[in-house]
Amino acid sequence: MNTGLEGNNNMPMKNYSFxxxxxxxxxxxxxxxxxxxxxxxxxxxxxxxxIIIHILQGKLEIADQLKALTDQYTREHxxxxxxxxxxxxxxxxxxxxxxxxASGKPPDIFTSEGYQNAYIWKDQLEDLSxxxxxxxxxxxxxxxxxxxxxxxxxxxxxxxxxxxxxxxLFKKAxxxxxxxxxxxxxxxxxxxKSAGITPFSIAYAEWWVLGNHGLNVPFSYAQxxxxxxxxxxxxxxxxxxxxxxxxxxxxxxxxxxKYGNQNPLTxxxxxxxxxxxxxxxxxxxxxxxxxxxxxxxxxNMDVGFIPMPLNSNTNQTDQLMVGVPSNWVIYNKAPESxxxxxxxxxNWMVSSKEGxxxxxxxxxxxxxFQNIEAKPEDIxxxxxxxEQYIKAGKTYSWQFMKYPDGAGQAFxxxxxxxxxxxxxxxxxxxxxxAIWVKLKK
Numbered sequence: 092m093n094t095g096l097e098g099n100n101n102m103p104m105k106n107y108s109f110x111x112x113x114x115x116x117x118x119x120x121x122x123x124x125x126x127x128x129x130x131x132x133x134x135x136x137x138x139x140x141x142i143i144i145h146i147l148q149g150k151l152e153i154a155d156q157l158k159a160l161t162d163q164y165t166r167e168h169x170x171x172x173x174x175x176x177x178x179x180x181x182x183x184x185x186x187x188x189x190x191x192x193a194s195g196k197p198p199d200i201f202t203s204e205g206y207q208n209a210y211i212w213k214d215q216l217e218d219l220s221x222x223x224x225x226x227x228x229x230x231x232x233x234x235x236x237x238x239x240x241x242x243x244x245x246x247x248x249x250x251x252x253x254x255x256x257x258x259x260l261f262k263k264a265x266x267x268x269x270x271x272x273x274x275x276x277x278x279x280x281x282x283x284k285s286a287g288i289t290p291f292s293i294a295y296a297e298w299w300v301l302g303n304h305g306l307n308v309p310f311s312y313a314q315x316x317x318x319x320x321x322x323x324x325x326x327x328x329x330x331x332x333x334x335x336x337x338x339x340x341x342x343x344x345x346x347x348x349k350y351g352n353q354n355p356l357t358x359x360x361x362x363x364x365x366x367x368x369x370x371x372x373x374x375x376x377x378x379x380x381x382x383x384x385x386x387x388x389x390x391n392m393d394v395g396f397i398p399m400p401l402n403s404n405t406n407q408t409d410q411l412m413v414g415v416p417s418n419w420v421i422y423n424k425a426p427e428s429x430x431x432x433x434x435x436x437x438n439w440m441v442s443s444k445e446g447x448x449x450x451x452x453x454x455x456x457x458x459x460f461q462n463i464e465a466k467p468e469d470i471x472x473x474x475x476x477x478e479q480y481i482k483a484g485k486t487y488s489w490q491f492m493k494y495p496d497g498a499g500q501a502f503x504x505x506x507x508x509x510x511x512x513x514x515x516x517x518x519x520x521x522x523x524x525a526i527w528v529k530l531k532k
Contacts, residue, residue, distance in 0.1 A: 142428055144436065145174045147191065147198040149184035149417070152383050156453040163445050164436055171432050199429045200437070202417040203244055205235020206492045209418075216243040217421040217430060224441045224460065232459035235492070236418045244418030245437050246459035248450070251396075251413035251477040251486065252304055252378030258393040260288050260373040269395075272403040273343065280350040283373050291351035292372035294363035295510055298503025300376060303491040305344065306502055306523075307412055308399050309336035311487035315407075321493050324527050331527070332520040339401035341509075341516045347376070348510060356510055368392065379473035380416070382455040386471065396476040411480045414489030415459060457481070495530035502526060 148157065154177040161173040176198070178187045184202070191197050192215075203209055203216070219225070220242045225233070228246060236244030254276075256269075261279075264286035270276040280290040294300050313320040313336045323329030331337050352358060352372055367375045368388035375381075376399065385392050400408035421433045440446040441460050450456045452469040457478055467475035480486055491499060502523060509519040 145198040147201040217423040227462040244420040246415045248456035250416040253411045271409045292366040293351040293355045295355040296359045301506040302499040302503030309340040310490040312336040382471040413486040
């Protein structure tokens, strides 16, 4: 299966921080047997002969679902309970992870985005190459966490993003052909506005929407055309400034602002999703990870994906951005009993009927494993749409995982300054180049 995840995992790595999705900071301290009066303090590694597996994870969207899944594992393994911390994915989760290691109480299981981040943490990660699930994973999905032939993490799922659209509002505006090019997207926005519908809700208060996901589009176009584009940024042979794909991205950015909601720089992730779920806007720039939230806000909402086109070449534009968002890893210096059950839990999660059902039906995940069937009715309309793009090979990979450490946040701030009218396009492109040069190692 062509997942669009191909890459050279042995290339020289540059430091970068966890990506995507900077949701508001949330700490949830829970155990999988909260009703057990003999559980003891969740801060202990072992309490009353029960082993406490500490998990740190960064996806708010699946916090409840993960708690329910660990509860099920505890019912099957009564001597194992879980302490789960969910923090805002991105800079928040990276900071929380570093803080816990600094405190001397690192988690047993945590997450890594792979590639450069895998190199940052590789000395702390357990080798999982001998685990039963490895043979079932899509080979491309293992690449982000494979170093020197060792598999250091389990891919959580496949995710993708583009513009999510409300089919009912498109129908109301009499839009029968989905836009696949920039010109068609502009015409669609005009038609929605003429029908009294706000075309876009844009959460440009979030750095990752701009710096990671937004800029990934021109990075993907450029890197696909020239595999030496990103290495060239490191060597000085290539530049963002003046690159046609980045020029085109600013046109797309301008389009979303012109036809978007008011106050985009103060619109955060939650506000964007609420506006969209209430039918106040027709499109948002997000991925299939929002399906569980949309299901809560507006059950049975009819939604789908359209690309984020930069030009009128459908060979380039009719694709979604797909990657492995994160990977489960195990701390290699955790107590042996913890590592034993942490490994067993990860294997159980992707091999048992209960785990597979939870991942697809409850988490709405597109599995990174060939042995897990994802039914459209389980993973939801966004997952079903995305899976069709994946099967058709119409995907770009996530290039933002190759940024220097801290570049995503800095890129986001530079683009926010552009949106605020503080810098021109040319000034912003030069700022992006300067950020790369400053942060590369």
